[in-house]
Amino acid sequence: MKLSDKQLELIEQIGIYHENNGFQPAVARVMGLLLVSDKPELTFEEITESLNISKSATSNALNMLLNTGHIEYTTFPGDRKRYFRIRTSNWRDMIMKRMDDLGVLNALLKRVLEVRKRENSEYDQKLLSFTSFLDYMKVQFPILIEQWEKENQKQKA
Amino acid sequence: MKLSDKQLELIEQIGIYHENNGFQPAVARVMGLLLVSDKPELTFEEITESLNISKSATSNALNMLLNTGHIEYTTFPGDRKRYFRIRTSNWRDMIMKRMDDLGVLNALLKRVLEVRKRENSEYDQKLLSFTSFLDYMKVQFPILIEQWEKENQKQKA
């Protein structure tokens, strides 16, 4: 498994992106590798060797990515190896999870408005208006996705 | 500065939320406190005492939050203390930064499609379709915000 310099660089960049989103470094690199490699499916061995990480790090990373639904694997008859690949369905999930996270924030902010006491606060007006925006988003966002899917469908036809 | 049990609990929950979004623990608690306290503006001293953290932790947290534009302070003539509060304008920024982050992802994925070679890949079709969705989002999202602002304006009138 040869990787070009461009590929190696891109794996690092994608790695950093995922690190910023809470993945640990090795896990983030595995995601990068699976995205960037010429082959869409890689074995355990290929991953360890390409990234120069230990078997334990690879095992740990793959299992965490399997558990979180970011990757999946296939097998072939008469071959004990598993072939790992990114779950494409995961992109929609990823976006949705970001929305959910805003939902958590929204719930917390509403709780804030319940719990504490502030008189005639213009600040709380803004807070209320923000939560209402988050409510609006929660409704409108799925509609936005739907619209895009329609347009995308049209283009294919 | 007395805080009710409910307030203390909520500060922790908001703290955890912000930890998950990359803030360090003490910084996240300061954000929680400023949101949840009955007074909208707190002094350095009130923050240290309410959260039971050291002066250095407080200093560090406040400076970091000031630098990142999450909080601001006012002063009053003849009073050397600074009164810290959350910048409300920051909520729009927060949402926008999330969008920007998706922009970074989008750029990386486009780079992926350029850099590697995969034949007749249905996978790459999906990837392409995802980047096109991110493009769509980038355009539509500000429009969504605008629409909401219009509706919100109407309600006030």
Add this chain to the structure above:
DNA sequence: AATTTGGTTCTGTAAATTATGAACTAAAGA
């Protein structure tokens, strides 16, 4: 039966993060 393969699990540890407390500073007040 012995070995190889494809991993997993279990310490140990280097490095990074996060916070503390003490010493310090600059401005204001007595």
Add this chain to the structure above:
DNA sequence: TCTTTAGTTCATAATTTACAGAACCAAATT
């Protein structure tokens, strides 16, 4: 001038994280 106030800075201690390496295991192969 001495003290207090409102913080900052520094050295360091306490966690936490992230990984390597070795031992281990079950299934397949020889």
